[in-house]
Amino acid sequence: METERLMQEEKESHQQRLQQLEKKYEEEKHQQQQELDQALESKVTEHKKLIQKGFDENAQLMSLEIEQLKKEKDNLSHSFFKDYVVPEAEIIMCIPMPGPICLVENVNGSLHVSDAAIEYLSRNNQPVVVVSVVGLYRTGKSYLMNRLAGKQTGFALGSTIESKTKGIWMWCVPHPSRTGHTLVLLDTEGLGDVDKGDSKNDAWIFCLAVLLSSTLVYNSRGTIDNTAVEKLHYVTELAEQIKIKSPASKAAEAEEEEEDTQFVQFFPNFIWTVRDFSLQLVLENKGQVTEDEYLDFALQLKKGLSKKDTNYNLPRQCIRNYFPTRKCFVFPFPASQEKMVMIESLDESEIFPKFLDVTQHFCDYVFAESREKTVKGGYKVTGRMFGHLVQTYVQTISSGKVPCLENAVVAMAMIENEAAVQEGFKLYESEMEQVKRTFPVSFNEISAEHQRISNMACSEFMKRSFKDEKGEYFKKLMEEIDKHYAELTVQNMEASEEKCHQILTDLYEEVNVCVRQGEYAKPGGYELYCRHRDKIIVEYHSKPNKGNQAEALLESFLKGKSAEANLILQTDEQLTESDKQIRKEKEQASLLEQQFKVEKEKQMEMEKLIQEEKVNHQQRVQQMEKKFEEEKNQQQEEMRRAVECKLAEQKELIQKGFDEKARLLGQEIEQLKKEKEKEKESGGVFKDYVMPLIDTAKDVFSTVLQYKLMRKSLKMPF
Ligand SMILES: Nc1nc2c(ncn2[C@@H]2O[C@H](COP(=O)(O)OP(=O)(O)OP(=O)(O)O)[C@@H](O)[C@H]2O)c(=O)[nH]1
Numbered sequence: 001m002e003t004e005r006l007m008q009e010e011k012e013s014h015q016q017r018l019q020q021l022e023k024k025y026e027e028e029k030h031q032q033q034q035e036l037d038q039a040l041e042s043k044v045t046e047h048k049k050l051i052q053k054g055f056d057e058n059a060q061l062m063s064l065e066i067e068q069l070k071k072e073k074d075n076l077s078h079s080f081f082k083d084y085v086v087p088e089a090e091i092i093m094c095i096p097m098p099g100p101i102c103l104v105e106n107v108n109g110s111l112h113v114s115d116a117a118i119e120y121l122s123r124n125n126q127p128v129v130v131v132s133v134v135g136l137y138r139t140g141k142s143y144l145m146n147r148l149a150g151k152q153t154g155f156a157l158g159s160t161i162e163s164k165t166k167g168i169w170m171w172c173v174p175h176p177s178r179t180g181h182t183l184v185l186l187d188t189e190g191l192g193d194v195d196k197g198d199s200k201n202d203a204w205i206f207c208l209a210v211l212l213s214s215t216l217v218y219n220s221r222g223t224i225d226n227t228a229v230e231k232l233h234y235v236t237e238l239a240e241q242i243k244i245k246s247p248a249s250k251a252a253e254a255e256e257e258e259e260d261t262q263f264v265q266f267f268p269n270f271i272w273t274v275r276d277f278s279l280q281l282v283l284e285n286k287g288q289v290t291e292d293e294y295l296d297f298a299l300q301l302k303k304g305l306s307k308k309d310t311n312y313n314l315p316r317q318c319i320r321n322y323f324p325t326r327k328c329f330v331f332p333f334p335a336s337q338e339k340m341v342m343i344e345s346l347d348e349s350e351i352f353p354k355f356l357d358v359t360q361h362f363c364d365y366v367f368a369e370s371r372e373k374t375v376k377g378g379y380k381v382t383g384r385m386f387g388h389l390v391q392t393y394v395q396t397i398s399s400g401k402v403p404c405l406e407n408a409v410v411a412m413a414m415i416e417n418e419a420a421v422q423e424g425f426k427l428y429e430s431e432m433e434q435v436k437r438t439f440p441v442s443f444n445e446i447s448a449e450h451q452r453i454s455n456m457a458c459s460e461f462m463k464r465s466f467k468d469e470k471g472e473y474f475k476k477l478m479e480e481i482d483k484h485y486a487e488l489t490v491q492n493m494e495a496s497e498e499k500c501h502q503i504l505t506d507l508y509e510e511v512n513v514c515v516r517q518g519e520y521a522k523p524g525g526y527e528l529y530c531r532h533r534d535k536i537i538v539e540y541h542s543k544p545n546k547g548n549q550a551e552a553l554l555e556s557f558l559k560g561k562s563a564e565a566n567l568i569l570q571t572d573e574q575l576t577e578s579d580k581q582i583r584k585e586k587e588q589a590s591l592l593e594q595q596f597k598v599e600k601e602k603q604m605e606m607e608k609l610i611q612e613e614k615v616n617h618q619q620r621v622q623q624m625e626k627k628f629e630e631e632k633n634q635q636q637e638e639m640r641r642a643v644e645c646k647l648a649e650q651k652e653l654i655q656k657g658f659d660e661k662a663r664l665l666g667q668e669i670e671q672l673k674k675e676k677e678k679e680k681e682s683g684g685v686f687k688d689y690v691m692p693l694i695d696t697a698k699d700v701f702s703t704v705l706q707y708k709l710m711r712k713s714l715k716m717p718f
């Protein structure tokens, strides 16, 4: 019943969310339709003018654009919200999106996260691989992203010189080769649009793409010459735009070091895609080279120390030092010039095979090499967490502050850990509800179920929680569980008391009738009374499922009847005074025996409770330790990768004779290695992590105890 109710509630709130989303979706659709109408109107007017003035060729091009716009309008009017809606059962998985949605809106230069996108992400708990594309406007970025989605259309292209994509758009698709993973494609607003004239905005879009992705694709047209590298100046601004540590933890460190030396640990893989590449991949001294060698050549450093040389080297050094891997793909023209504007509607056979070939290699590489998105500490990001991450970064940027990797993880962990506590507790509560339906049960039964279910709840918590470094959230879950358990044990006791009381009352009714009819007020009445009473006790003991209060209830019941028994005994004329004395003592002895039995049982229960808490505590510590080790390994792996990247870079610098640069890099490597060791040795952290739990166990034990003590009917043996 409870589970059904919960499911019903979940369904209802899901419906409500859907309704809200649908409303928002319709509003946005309407807005887009209006925009398209306006664009169409102005293009039709322009077209008329061109014809009037005899610019036939231009008019023809314009009519193609008009066609394209009409198609877009048509597509939009045929896209329905229900296409996004999926069966209930799939809610927690990756819900495929039929098309991209806006993730970060850019309204007059200020960035906002779209609610619809966050809502979508909140229902995705798969790890995400995030690939984003950045680059100058009108360079075919959106087209390339559509290719990664395995679709011909999707991210909107524009066929005019005006920039098309605004803000950041997102398309989540199931990862083509990694089951259980979501591939998140991010298409960004073109950089360097003169009309926009806002380079600060461009820099933030670039920075967000770096922060959010596991692979960053930089797209440009033509060749990778100095101008192309200079256009990537955004990369040189990142040192000012991204902080790694929060001011608080930075202050705790003795030496102030340049944070950008650590970027490589957290930055995405880097791919440079060159479009419309029409040259030969041949270098003067080397002859035929690979695409990667071509990129390396373009990123070679100059040896001089003049300002000019430093400026030349800066973007190159940033690209070399910040990104853990570099890769280059050069794409030829996709189709003949006249077909290019309608590239979306071209048949595969009309696209040049060489272009398709490179595209295939590019996609294969991206799918195979892009890692799961992780955040500082190596924590894997799920769709839902990705939503938090976007919100944190965009809010930070919008409020004029500099995004900080550490703060973002802390903020994300807070939200996720709180939710993990709720999820773990919800599971415990609903599973225990089933047990509650069978109350009263024996102490052994309720205790075994509690142990089993609280372990399940812990695992559920562990699945979602991360960076719970002091075990705060874990402790919170344990407290909630133990408090609920204490309440349940009381309820179980009450159910047992009630049931036993009822059984005894029913059984005793026979005796009451005899009392009323004076059956025991005759000589030999006491003997008869004792026989009846013994029969009742035997019957009582034979009744099953009385719970843990059976003996206690019997004890208090018999005690309550002792005056009655004494009266019958005293008035029995068949017995001599000495007989009566002996019987009276026997009555008292059996009462004492029952009392002793009860106390012994209580003592055993208490010992079991202590034992149970001990086992529980050990299991909890073990689970925590395991999680802690996993997270530590994750972090070690993150650092190992960074050291490896730096070593490779250092090797190349030495080969090329950049001794001083190699020496400086050597220092960075040493520093990183030292930090890695420090993290590895940090056994004390585990103590920090687990010690509070030991206290938790004590606290919890006393909570259970308190609850039991509250029950006045219980006389604790100690
Ligand atoms: N020459 C050429 N044109 C292309 C290529 N890929 C796509 N296009 C065309 O270039 C135009 C712009 O493509 P988009 O994919 O919208 O370019 P974008 O970089 O996303 O543009 P913005 O969003 O405005 O920055 C479209 O008309 C495409 O048909 C290519 O490899 N070479």
Ligand SMILES: [Mg+2]
Residues within 6 Å of the ligand: 141, 142, 143, 156, 157, 164, 165, 187, 188, 190
């Ligand atoms: Mg675009």
